[in-house]
Amino acid sequence: MVMAKDRHGTRQRILGSARELFARQGYTATTIADIARELGSTTAALYYHFGSKADILGGLLAEPLATYTRIIESLDTGLPAPGELLGAFIDLTAGTRELASIIDSDPTVLAMIDERLPRKSREVRQQVITALAGTPTSRAALIRAHAALAVTKAAALAAMEAGDGRLTEADRAEILDAALRALGAGE
């Protein structure tokens, strides 16, 4: 394979600093020099480990993106219950951690994600909404679907920030309840 002594370290340390800075300042606003400084290193050193700034982001997003893709694919093989689907999105946000906040925000990041995703993120999102709204898809149902999906992300981020960065089981249950109520599943 590649790399020898890098095995246990540098690459991960770079990703760690990048994650923190991206979350705090956003992707575009964070410079390679910022990351290097945080590490007590130089920009040239970073480029030994990553080909570009986008690659660093790619390294951080690879796993969450794979999870996301898996969720989407599950929609093609029979619709999951709303609770399942919303729960999956809560877990996705939890797994992505602080980084979830920069997705959907920075258009540059969105563009990069679109490149690495099988389908356009916009279409994919629409598919999720439709799955949550059910059929026939009334305008009210669409609004509720958007509401429920927004809850999973915003509430999960808030809970993790209020805690130690992790999502407790109790919090997860609370968030799922709120999302389901927003969806109006109990009617």
Added chain:
Amino acid sequence: MVMAKDRHGTRQRILGSARELFARQGYTATTIADIARELGSTTAALYYHFGSKADILGGLLAEPLATYTRIIESLDTGLPAPGELLGAFIDLTAGTRELASIIDSDPTVLAMIDERLPRKSREVRQQVITALAGTPTSRAALIRAHAALAVTKAAALAAMEAGDGRLTEADRAEILDAALRALGAGE
């Protein structure tokens, strides 16, 4: 006052193009040249009307920011009912239109807002959450407050996008219901 023949036009046309581009590409990703091109003009011409790129954003955000400030101040003089407060946020998003999507996203925009706001936006947001969560403020109540607030913004944006850019009364009612359910107000 200021300006003479500019009265009817150019300045507003600049703001219009900027609004559209900021909404589509984000603030940081949009260049002055982009705006000028859209207008069939040049960057130098823009700088006759606005002192800086940030000033253009400021022109677009002035009114929504004033509305926001008014909402916050209302919290100091007795707590409004959750429905009132959440409704105000739906209307705020509706008034801000597409531009609402770039706030809370681009950190550069956040920084600019912090400059033009009486208090730090982070603290202000916390005050809103507390008002929604009520007292005593349990962890679950905080999560629900975040959930409800997220609904107002996400659902309002989705509804406007699905419509003609405006928010109908029916949609507004639907969104408010979803937000209140997320808050668990009916318990």
Added chain:
DNA sequence: GTCTATACCCGGATAGAC
């Protein structure tokens, strides 16, 4: 009030020594 031309800075990325 708008143009052409350009100054200036900053961020991403590379070259090449060590």
Added chain:
DNA sequence: GTCTATCCGGGTATAGAC
């Protein structure tokens, strides 16, 4: 594998003619 030095492009902003 990390350094110093530097290139290069692009973006904000300005100078000055018209």
